Amino acid sequence: MERKTKVHAEEGKQELLITREFDLPLELLFKAHIEPEFIEQWMGTKVLKFEGRKHGGWQFATSDAKGNVVFAAHGVIHEFVPNQKITRTFEMENAPFGVQLEFLEFEKVTDETSKISMQSVYRSVALRDQMLKLGLAFGINMAHNRLQEIVSKLKR
């Protein structure tokens, strides 16, 4: 089974598609997206609010070791169908990217495997491309945070 995450970003379009198959039953894949306890673990962020329902809202924030907020994002939920789909908005705070519309679709592949498709729509092609470039910064930041975590443990 192909489990690699795929990103499809067609040139000149203001959207991108992320797909991935998981070695997890559909219910667990969905659970990982709606329960703060799990979101916090795999997204590496604190969940300040998550209302898994239509007209609900969500808010995430990540702080560094000194308590400074390094990442904050929020949005509202437009559609919420358990084990099928979540349609939501996503906006990073203190960032010039504006709001994006996200369609998350969850699918059962077999009893033990499942798939997610995340379509993100940006306001413009330029904003989508900037977001893609930010992936690099994120990757580096995450690696740095991890490094800092390990180093501070060594210090003790």
Place this chain on the structure above:
Amino acid sequence: MVASQSMTAGAIAANFDTARPTVSKHLQILTECELLAHEQDGREIYYHLNPHKMKEIADFIEPFRATWDKRFNKLESVMKKYKK
């Protein structure tokens, strides 16, 4: 196809059910994006892949993809642990 050899527009079009002008239009766009390069040989134009540009595009998306891949790997391991 064009990764392994240079091909004429006619030979490329023969592999698709699409009309020849549609294939030509696609070739023109891919050439404009520098994903394809072409060379004139007499009356024929041969198209081949520009691997440098392909790599450039892949490199552009790769860090973003890798970030999500890492996140999703983590999701999988977190939920597997929970399942047990």
